[in-house]
Amino acid sequence: MDNNQFVLPESPVQEIQHPLLEQKKIKLAIKRDDLLHPAISGNKWRKLKYNLINMKSKGYDSFVTFGGAFSNHLYASAMACKTFNLTGHAIIRGPDIDENNPTIKMARACGMNLYAVNRKTYRLRHDPAYLKSLQTEFPNSFIIPEGGTNKAALSGVAELAKSLPQSDYVICATGSGGTVAGLAKGCAHSTQVMGIAVLKQADYLNQEIAQLLTDKHSGAPWQLLTDHHYGGYGKFTEDVWTFCQLMRQTYQLPLEPIYTGKMLFAVWQLISQDYFPQGSSIMTIHTGGLQGLDGLRYRGLITR
Known part of the structure; x- marks a missing residue:
């Protein structure tokens, strides 16, 4: 694996014009990181980049990671294998694996090794004793946390931050906190970084980010901001999904309603409520994850 493989041209910035604005x-504007890499989309590429470089530099020949059966991280990790x-091993929150799930089918096609565990075991994914047992079970494997969020991930996201034009606000969807932390690390002190939490009761993420x-x-x-989860992780309202479709039709901006769509809808509401001072420049981050739409269709949560 040559480190030059990890050097990519920067993704474009798309400006949004609308009477409300x-x-x-x-x-x-929105940073189109969904267009950054042809297979490993958005912040998942940013987070994996330095994890994979570290894995290579330390002489590991495989990695172990964790994810839900529909997770963007599982998809990105499998694509990295391909x-x-x-060689990649994924511990899947089970207890069973649905082989018809489109994310699972893709991971299998990429040659990733999948291991379903019950939810009690999955909750041990940060436990040092459990991680030590995995290191024994998968010798010479580099462990990448759920979502790819760790110190190495921050370096990749900080590169994203440094690529952005100067803005008053830089805003992203937040699941594990790694993207917010990386943006805060890389943005200028004159910029306010904001995370829109996509899960309920997410105040604990403040400590994780710190x-x-x-x-x-x-x-x-x-x-x-923790009041814009629209039902919690993996959930969304009809208003959020309608907004996603409208943005696609009007601006050719594809969104999914779990992360980026939810974030941009929240920003739109905040703008309409005069949350931001007049004259503000706002840069939002498209963190990718568009393959998640296949999972939503598969589960019957969307029909188009």
Whole structure:
């Protein structure tokens, strides 16, 4: 694996024009990281990049990671196996594996090894004793946390931050906190980084993000908004899905309603409520995950 494989041209920035934005005197743009890599989309590429580089530099010949059966991280990790000819092992929150699930089918096609565990075992995914047992079960395997979020991930997301034009606000969807932490690490101190939590009762993420950044953090100030989950993780309202479809039709901007669609809908509501001062420039981050639409269709949560 050559490190040059990890050097990609930057994804484009798309500006959004709308009468609401003109009325509120707000500049809104979206960083199209869904277009960053042909197979490993958005923040999952950013997070995996330095994990894979570390894996290679430390002499590991495979990796072990964790995810739900429909997770974007599972999809991205499987694609990394296929793209870079790696051996990957995924611990799946089970207790069973549905072989007809489109994410599972794709992971199998990429040659990833899948192991279903019950939810009690899956909850041990951060436990040092459990991780040590996995290291024994999968010798010479590099362990990548659920969602890819760790210190190495921050370096990849910080590269994203440094690629952005100067903005007053940089906003992303937040599941595990790694993208917020990486943006805060890489953005200028004059920028306010905001995370829109996509799960219920997400206040604990404030501590997780702070731990990732450590006390030496000298980058951008950050905050987490926790009242825009629209039902919780993996859930969404009809309003969110209608908004996603409208953005696709009007701006050729594909969205899914679990992460980026939910985030951008929340930003739209905040703009309409005058949350941001007039004259503000807002950069939102498209973190990819569009393959999740196949999973939503499979589960009958959307029909188009």
